[in-house]
Amino acid sequence: MLRHHRSARALTALAAAVTVGATGCAGTSSSGQPAAAPTAVGTSCDKYGDIKLTVGMSEAGETIANEFKKQVESFQQANPNVTVDLQIKDWASSANTIKLVMSGNNPPDVMQGNSGWAINGALWKAGLLLNLDAYAKAFGWNDKFHESALTVNKFTTDGKVLGEGSLVAVPPAIQYVGVFYNEAVLKKIGIDDVSSLDSKEAFLGALDKAKEAGVTPVMLGDSEKWPALHNLSLLNGWYVAPEQINNWALNREGSTYDDEGHLKASTDFRAWMQKGYFNSDALATSFTDATNRFGRGEAAFFVTGTWALGDVRKSLGDDAGFMLFPAGESGKHAAVGGYSLPFSISAKTKYPDCAAAFVDYVTASDEAVKAQIAAGRPSATKEGVNAQIDDPLLKQMVTEYQRLTSENGLFTWEDWPTPTMLTFQGSEAQRLLSGEITPKQYNEAVQQNWADYMETRS
Template sequence: MTLRAVKKPVLTAAVAAASALLALSACAPGGGGGDDEGKEAQPSDIETDVASMGDVTLSVWDQEVRGGQAAQIEALNAAFEKKYPNVTIERTSKSFDDLQKTVRLAITNDDPPDVVQVNNGRADMGQFVSAGLLQSLDGYADVYGWDDRYPESVRSTASYSKDGKTFGEGSLFGMPQVGEMVGLWVNKQKLADLGLEPPQTLDDFEAAMKAAKAAGELPVQLGNAEAWPAIHDFGVAMNQYVPRDDTRALGYGREGASWTSDENVQGADLFKSWVDAGYLTPDFNAVPNDTAWRNFAKGEGVFMIGGTWYQADLEAAMGDNLGFALPPVGPVGEPAVTGGTGLPFAVTDASDHADAAAAYIDFITNADAMKVIQENGGLPVVDGDAGSATGVGAEVIAAWNGVTEQDSLVPYLDWATPDMSDLLGQELQKLSAGSTDTAAFLDALEKNYTDFTGQNE
């Protein structure tokens, strides 16, 4: 990425270091090629007969570490090795946060993995694409029929122009297994004790939080020590006022969008009002995310705003007492649900076994794999069957199917710029702690955004 001298983006220390690392990756052993584009296999050159490839060891890095996530990937890995005894999967599994911290180094070292799960956003996949560290999967999509298997709305979340500048269109650089959406996890018994139903509107939700607090209950469980979890609570607040198309423009980093519109001010003020009213966990910026969801599973909190990736663990602890509801619809008058896909599986540019790696990705994302994912409490990105699901899984799949049919999905706000994830998380901690106000908060986001879109032309 070439920066204009007169418009240099605001970079956190972590992102500055990552940018420096990627700039050096052109010279790193096994790395991609800086300004060079990553490899792209042509359909006529792709080998799909894995059994004839000889002995292959595939190094795979993933973040499928929670109960249901780990169970599905372990089952699929075992099935792949059984089908192809000549292939050994050398799996490295890390938590989301640990993967974020280490994957940059992993794909530029002397012995990089073949397959990695990569965050869709500009700070990760976008920078890796621009540095030539990931292979375009367009040829494999043609051979394996991925364009027919996954709708464009799904493929776009892992698509970039080959220079990494344009997000949401261009070449395919990853294939996800699961859908994701942020909604309301509900303690059904606590909600029933309050004489309430899952909220449908913003007024319903605020009345429920007020009633819970008055009854001595914690309205909304939140742990934000890592800074990113509150982005989801903030997103729900923003979606009450900001039109879907405006959120999409912001999330995909498109020039002309703005963080300082009247609707964004209303959304930020709403989030701050929830903090000030004591509706969220006390001192939530000091509470780790894992502590928070485990506390919710133990019965602390009427609601928890979070993604569908919590389903398996919460259901294991709460059983039939766990419910899931889509976020309420506010004055904007249209449903908007933050989400997209789980981290896509990508093939590194340095992989010596790209055809085997692509065959592996095809295997773990095919129709049979979707059944395994659903059986283990995951949300299949396609082919989910609410009728065959039980418990909260049926609620989640039905909600996902409705959201995708109604085109209600909006992207994660921290996808907007390469360093928006860090910046937004840090600024939200300051806003919730009272060390900044909503105007200064949004101004900081706006400056970062306009600096980036101005130099990304």
């Protein structure tokens, strides 16, 4: 019987080994210092000979990815000595692997990360991203882009402040959250004039009408734990001033999430779920499924980012419409947004000039302006909103964007302030929607996460 005893012990050890071994591959430590800025830089790939440039791309939506592939093609044609190895991942899986990928020995030369502390902040602090200041000068990015497009992608050299210091990433496009609607469905529930919905009361009235007609008012797919947050952000915009939200997202001392305005928003958010304004299986539906279901006419509205525009247009055709989230109590429109996931260059790249030329090509060139329009959004450059646009849905979106910025209503993504905020809010928001925690508890928890991080920074 001794034999069996031993085998049991071996089993125990094996089981343990499998568990503990799981984290043993978490990468290696790096210098821990932001990389020094290159000084003498060029703007072309010519000097490198035949090379392979590896590019990671991770934006939501099929249309955007397809247009990006075309940009890569034409970049290769313009630079015959360069072969681009393009790796496309969806946003969720990219976010899970990007730090491992960038800290590995063979990171992509160009990578689409994310502004804020969770990804670009962490990579910058660890010295894994190239300082782009010299390239900004060489390519004239400071003139080509709106100041805000670059500001949100700057970090100080000590890695402590976001929004000032050195440029670490360049965004390809404008992106903000608004309301897609299905005109055919709205007609069916008795709404002929969509422009009449541009107030909080009218909009809520439309949601009620949809519900009475047995149509899902707002399609939500939050199984990946991020899309719901954008809906909540818009509700925050009803009750909290954009500057206040920005202050909080940019870690300004004295800001808080735990106040009356945010409480009203969280309370509304929970109520929307309870009242059936969202589809009842919102927490089990993926973002892609939600996009498809809205595209099949299963809901009146789809509140999400402009990144869904291409996919929505493709499935709904002329029935697709886009509008700003209606104005709240202040009478002014407000929406969360800014710029799409920005491109960075690995500090380990052997071809920095070529990588920069690629980033310039896909974000700032004339071709980029056109390509972004084809992808369903204006580029982040000043030229972006002036570009020739034939698509009516996109025109609507750009017009609405100009209205939004003229009212100074744009505020930044609320997952920026701490490295864990996105996953934290993602789970807590689901608990709020499920009724496991109260709106007040949600706000307190989020503020606690913020305050804890502020403490570690000081």
